[in-house]
Amino acid sequence: MNRLSVVAACLLLAACSAQPQPPLASDRVRVTLDADVGSLVRAYRLDGVPERSLRFDDFTPGQHELQVRFEFEVSTGGSVQGALNSGRRTCIMAVKHNFMPGQHYRFELARRGWRPAGWLYDDHSDEPLARASEVRCGPGV
Template sequence: MPLRFLLPLALLLTACAHPLPPLAPDFARVGLDSGNRADMRAYRLDGELVRQLRFPDLPPGSHGLQVRYQFEVLGSMGGLGEISEPRRRTCILGLDWDFAAGQHYRVTAYRLGWQPVGYLENAAGERLVRARVIRCGPGV
């Protein structure tokens, strides 16, 4: 690959990897952690569609968060006794919490069979509230 193509590619990749700015003391920050072989993205904040991959920093107070969680599930047995390829399952998880200013939070999720399990955690990793499954399936 010619060198003239490598420089723009390197600049593009480093632009995506910049760190987040420091948290302002009058806001709360919510991170997302879906572990391996899964993907989690911000979906709704207080009923409004979020058009980013993560939530914006939140003013303190009660907020409703929804995330789109996509994970891999094992394939099923086919008619000839063969196991089909793993599939992706998509679910919407929701939670409500009274967020405190200056605090960092994290929404974590994992799969338990075909069902997702999610929690809101504080910066110390303590579980604060369990997320509810709003819906799962195609078109989610």
């Protein structure tokens, strides 16, 4: 019985995992979204056009602006029997870059207290190619 539960749990996890992406075409660009543990990030707009999925589809090279919706946990300050209250904050972050064909990029987001921060990297360097800017934060974002 215990073995059956383990097998069922493994099958459930395998079914819920992300599907592998096909190889990147040489005339396209791929951007992966990455965020702190406990934070959520999803594609929002590409060149002002709303995205319909959680990630950006592969797109044509050239100058583009990517916007993401970034939700992260923040401390609300007050104390309840010694424990800090926490809440969620949502921000729209944008990065502009001249994307090269056949390249894979990573849009990385992190929280810095109440402020969001973001950087664009490529697969070849640990140095940021561009720094993201905060478009807006708050309710209704």
